[in-house]
Amino acid sequence: MSDTWNEGYFTDEGYTYSYSREINPVFQRYCLLLRGFASLESSESYHCELGFGQGVSINIHAAANPGSYVGTDFTPSQAAFASTLASDWNSDARLYDDSFAQLLARNDLPQFDSISLHGIWTWVSRDNQQLIVEFARRHLKPGGMLYVSYNCFPGWSPAAPLRNLFSLHDRFTKSASAGPDQRIDAALQFSEALLAANPNYASSVPNLDAKLQSIKGQNRQYIAHEYFNRSWDCMYFTDVVDAMAPAKLDYVTTAVPLDAVDPLNLRPEGMDFLEGIEHPIMREQARDYFVNQSFRRDLYVRGATRLSTAEQRQALFNTRFILLQAPESVPVHVRGPAGEASLQTEIYGPVLEALTANNYTPKTLRQLSAAASSLASDDVLQALNVLIGMNAVAPCQSEAAEKxxxxxxxxxxxxxxxxxxxxxxxxxxxxxxxxxxxxxxxxxxxxxxxxxxxxxxxxxxxxxxxxxxxxxxxxxxxxxxxxxxxxxxxxxxxxxxxxxxxxxxxxxxxxxxx
Incomplete structure (x- = not known):
C-alpha cells in the first residue's frame, strides 16, 4: 500500500474492536477526584477522541454520557465502520476520517470538556504530536482534561530494539503480494531466527525469547498496530510533560486507580525514597524507575484546581459505586509491581456484601461505609479502588445524568x-x-x-x-x-x-x- 496518506502508519490491517474504560469521562473524573482535583461536569459538555480506531469506545461513550462527541480516525475503513454504527443508533456524534492537520484546520469545532487519545501518541510522528498539542491548546476548555496513553521508558528499554526489528523487516523485506498476517509472521520468524543465532543483544536482555513468544501469541490486529508502524516515539514521562506545556496542560494523575495503593506498587524502601522528593514531576519520573513503567495512562488538566480536603471528602462520599461481577467471581489476589497481595476477608467481605445488597444497585461511599460499619471509611475507599483496578467495581455518574x-x-x-x-x-x-x-x-x-x-x-x-x-x-x-x-x-x-x-x-x- 502506498504511504502517500498514511505517513507510515500500518493501515493494511484494521484495529481491534476493543473498548477502553480509561476514555470514559466518568472514570476520568473519578481519577481526578481521587487525587483531589476538580473537573468540569455539565449536561452541555463536549468531548473529543483522537484516533478512535473502530469507534467502539466513542460510540459507547456518546450514548452513555450527557453532551456531544466529536472524533477522528484517519483510516477510512475504521471511520466508516464507526460512522455507520453511530448512524444505525441515531447518534449525533460527528465522526471524521480527518488527519490531525485536517481536524485542526476545521472552523466548526466547539470547545471541549475532555480530549482523549488512547494508543496514539507513541505511534505517530513528532509533527503529529505537535498538532495534537496545538489542537488541545485551541480547543480544550480551561479546566478541561486531556487523557493520553503511551509507551515509555525505562520499562521499554530492553525490548525496544526487538520492536524496531519487526518494523524494519516489514519495511525492507515485505513482499508486494503478501497479506498483513503473512508479513507479520515473516517478521516474527526472522526475529526468532536472529535471536537463535545468539547475538550479544539477546544475551544482555533476560527473558527476551519469552517476550517474543508472548508477542507471537497475541492478536494479529493488535500486533500490527503496536509493533509495525513506521513511527514509534517512546518517551520518558517528563518528555510528555514538556510536550504538553505549550497547551497549558498540567499533569495531575494517572487513570489507574491502583496507582493510589502504594503497597501494591512500591516496596517500603521505594516509598521512603520517593517521600524525600519534593517536586511532584521529579517524584513521578523517579517512581517509573521503581515500578519499571513501560506504559502510562495519564490525565492532564488545563488549569488544574485542587479541592480542599473537605470538598474532596464530600465529593467522594457522594460518589456512587457498582459491583460488576458476582462476589464469588472476584479474585482473592491482586498483583502489582511490588508483588501479589491477598484481599483481606475482614475488609473485602463486608465491602462486597454491601455492594451486593438490594440486587447490586449502586451505592454511595457514604452508604457503603455505613453498611460496613466495622471498617474505617478510608479502608472502604481503598478497597473500592483495588476492586476498580481489578475491573470488579466501577464509579457511577449522577442519577440525573443516568436518566x-x-x-x-x-x-x-x-x-x-x-x-x-x-x-x-x-x-x-x-x-x-x-x-x-x-x-x-x-x-x-x-x-x-x-x-x-x-x-x-x-x-x-x-x-x-x-x-x-x-x-x-x-x-x-x-x-x-x-x-x-x-x-x-x-x-x-x-x-x-x-x-x-x-x-x-x-x-x-x-x-x-x-
Missing part, C-alpha cells in the same frame, strides 16, 4: 445486540449507570435478545442462540474440542444460560442494560 442517557443507551444496545446475530466483533454494551462499556459476550447478547422477545427460561435462550449459531455453521468448543451434535451444543448453551441467569443478569439489570 438523561438511558434512552440513548437502549438504542445503541439494541443495535449491538442485533449485530451479535451475525458477528462476535463487539462484545460490550453501554451502561447509563457507569457512563461506559460493560463486557457482554456474544452468547450473552443472544440471551438478551431472547429475553427481549419474552422468553423467560434459560433453556429457551439456549434454543434461540443455537438456532442462530447452527444456521451459520458455528459450534461451541468444550475442553478444546468442538461439539459435534446439536444436542451437545444446546446442552452447553443451556449451562451458559443458567449461569448467566443466576449471576450476570441481576448485575446487568442494576447497570440498567436490561
Amino acid at each position: 438523561g442517557v438511558q434512552a440513548r443507551c437502549n438504542d445503541l444496545n439494541l443495535e449491538l445486540c442485533k449485530r451479535s446475530l451475525l458477528s462476535d466483533k463487539i462484545q460490550v454494551l453501554a451502561s447509563p449507570v457507569t457512563g461506559g462499556g460493560i463486557t457482554v459476550s456474544r452468547f450473552e447478547q443472544l440471551f438478551l435478545i431472547a429475553i427481549k422477545h419474552g422468553q423467560e427460561h434459560p433453556a429457551e435462550w439456549a434454543q434461540l442462540a443455537w438456532a442462530i449459531l447452527g444456521e451459520q455453521g458455528e459450534v461451541l468448543v468444550r475442553d478444546g474440542a468442538p461439539l459435534a451434535s446439536a444436542e451437545e451444543n444446546i446442552a452447553e448453551l443451556t449451562l451458559s444460560a443458567q449461569v448467566f441467569a443466576s449471576n450476570k443478569l441481576v448485575i446487568l439489570r442494576a447497570l440498567n442494560i436490561v
Whole structure:
C-alpha cells in the first residue's frame, strides 16, 4: 500500500474492536477526584477522541454520557465502520476520517470538556504530536482534561530494539503480494531466527525469547498496530510533560486507580525514597524507575484546581459505586509491581456484601461505609479502588445524568445486540449507570435478545442462540474440542444460560442494560 496518506502508519490491517474504560469521562473524573482535583461536569459538555480506531469506545461513550462527541480516525475503513454504527443508533456524534492537520484546520469545532487519545501518541510522528498539542491548546476548555496513553521508558528499554526489528523487516523485506498476517509472521520468524543465532543483544536482555513468544501469541490486529508502524516515539514521562506545556496542560494523575495503593506498587524502601522528593514531576519520573513503567495512562488538566480536603471528602462520599461481577467471581489476589497481595476477608467481605445488597444497585461511599460499619471509611475507599483496578467495581455518574442517557443507551444496545446475530466483533454494551462499556459476550447478547422477545427460561435462550449459531455453521468448543451434535451444543448453551441467569443478569439489570 502506498504511504502517500498514511505517513507510515500500518493501515493494511484494521484495529481491534476493543473498548477502553480509561476514555470514559466518568472514570476520568473519578481519577481526578481521587487525587483531589476538580473537573468540569455539565449536561452541555463536549468531548473529543483522537484516533478512535473502530469507534467502539466513542460510540459507547456518546450514548452513555450527557453532551456531544466529536472524533477522528484517519483510516477510512475504521471511520466508516464507526460512522455507520453511530448512524444505525441515531447518534449525533460527528465522526471524521480527518488527519490531525485536517481536524485542526476545521472552523466548526466547539470547545471541549475532555480530549482523549488512547494508543496514539507513541505511534505517530513528532509533527503529529505537535498538532495534537496545538489542537488541545485551541480547543480544550480551561479546566478541561486531556487523557493520553503511551509507551515509555525505562520499562521499554530492553525490548525496544526487538520492536524496531519487526518494523524494519516489514519495511525492507515485505513482499508486494503478501497479506498483513503473512508479513507479520515473516517478521516474527526472522526475529526468532536472529535471536537463535545468539547475538550479544539477546544475551544482555533476560527473558527476551519469552517476550517474543508472548508477542507471537497475541492478536494479529493488535500486533500490527503496536509493533509495525513506521513511527514509534517512546518517551520518558517528563518528555510528555514538556510536550504538553505549550497547551497549558498540567499533569495531575494517572487513570489507574491502583496507582493510589502504594503497597501494591512500591516496596517500603521505594516509598521512603520517593517521600524525600519534593517536586511532584521529579517524584513521578523517579517512581517509573521503581515500578519499571513501560506504559502510562495519564490525565492532564488545563488549569488544574485542587479541592480542599473537605470538598474532596464530600465529593467522594457522594460518589456512587457498582459491583460488576458476582462476589464469588472476584479474585482473592491482586498483583502489582511490588508483588501479589491477598484481599483481606475482614475488609473485602463486608465491602462486597454491601455492594451486593438490594440486587447490586449502586451505592454511595457514604452508604457503603455505613453498611460496613466495622471498617474505617478510608479502608472502604481503598478497597473500592483495588476492586476498580481489578475491573470488579466501577464509579457511577449522577442519577440525573443516568436518566438523561438511558434512552440513548437502549438504542445503541439494541443495535449491538442485533449485530451479535451475525458477528462476535463487539462484545460490550453501554451502561447509563457507569457512563461506559460493560463486557457482554456474544452468547450473552443472544440471551438478551431472547429475553427481549419474552422468553423467560434459560433453556429457551439456549434454543434461540443455537438456532442462530447452527444456521451459520458455528459450534461451541468444550475442553478444546468442538461439539459435534446439536444436542451437545444446546446442552452447553443451556449451562451458559443458567449461569448467566443466576449471576450476570441481576448485575446487568442494576447497570440498567436490561
